[in-house]
Amino acid sequence: MEHQIQRVVGEIIGKGARDPRIGFVSVMGVDVTPDLKNAHIHVSVYGSEEEVAKTLEGLESARSFIQRELASALRLRYSPKIFFHRDDSIAYTMKVEEMLGSLRREDGQLPADDDEDTEETPGTD
Secondary structure, three states, X not given: OHHHHHHHHHHHHHHHOOOOOOOEEEEEEEEEOOOOXXXXXXXXXXXXXXXXXXXXXXXXXXXXXXXHHHHHHHOOOOOOEEEEEEOOHHHHHHHXXXXXXXXXXXXXXXXXXXXXXXXXXXXXX
């Protein structure tokens, strides 16, 4: 049930929520209470702190719309009450990788202008 809710809510936010405050959002996970009355939706928002705050406000504003669409899409008699929670795991991971890359450059493991993810294509100069 949690994976279905995650998929559907992601689609609703991406296609159906028209609030201009809602920016780039990824639904990272969903926790549903055993009685299916509440769904805690963990979202990662890309942008500045101001954009994140506006997006979370927009999601709160669109909560009833998202709940109705969720109930309709999953053909539920009762829609769980949804709660949005900020998930900073992507930003945290990016920060850790940035720090590790910096340490590798300091140790001489990587040249200062190289990136781990770049590869040269054979035959191109």
